[in-house]
Amino acid sequence: MANIAAKRIKREFKEIMKSEEVIGGSIKLGLVNENWTELKGEIAGPVDTPYEGGTFLLEIKVPETYPFNPPKIRFLTKIWHPNVSSVTGAICLDILKDQWAAALTLRTVLLSLQALLSAGEPNDPQDAVVAKQFRENPRLFTMTARHWTNVYAGGPNIVHECNSKVQRMLDMGIDEHQARVALSSYDWDLERATEQLFG
Known part of the structure; x- marks a missing residue:
């Protein structure tokens, strides 16, 4: 894996571990097989939504061109949401496609996905x-x-x-x-x- 991507992920990992969201249990991030390109994420269903109390697992694949290209993320936990495929877990979220910016981090992405659960966007659906x-x-x-x-x-x-x-x-x-x-x-x-x- 390109050094830039690995270094950046390691740095982000440290930041995420210290973040209030991790401490509060609303997001988590872990390595799959000690590999910096394959991560697993977890987000808690937001309060006052139908997802409240649920824990949603995410598959995160980080390309060698990260942070210049977005990570590929999909829901592993089945979910009924207009912007997530109920079949494949594919996600429709602009920052994972054309609105990605190198300044974004995995923490921002996990929090954006959590926000997506609070406010579905039915006019730009995945399902x-x-x-x-x-x-x-x-x-x-x-x-x-x-x-x-x-x-x-x-x-x-x-x-x-x-x-x-x-x-x-x-x-x-x-x-x-x-x-x-x-x-x-x-x-x-x-x-x-x-x-x-x-x-």
Whole structure:
């Protein structure tokens, strides 16, 4: 790996470890296999959002051209959010693309991702199905996001309505995650979700 990138990451790492966000537990950063190009991040779901209480893991790949090019980041924890793919975890955030600047750091990026969870941007979506629900049915979006946070990110809020519908599909022999995606995508309409899977 290019020395500039490794040096910069080591320096940033030290800064992050001393930051109030790490001390307060809202963000974390760690190495994967003692390798400065592969990191794992963690952000806590922000208070007063459907993600509250959840812990979201991130895969961070740092290019050799860092800090002149942005790190490649995706969510490893499944999440229901208009700017994150519910399938791949890919993120739509301008600072990870054309608005990247060498002055930005991994700490700034983690905090920006946390801010993104507080304020989804449905007009620039990564996941069109989630964005549509976010715009057209905010109550249902919040319920779905809370349910996914509970199931995948260890969030404390159990959504019994969602759990019972997922269970009904499990009883039909459908894979749990497939059932959850179909139900979430079809606004928790059991009939439409089932039709889509057995179509």
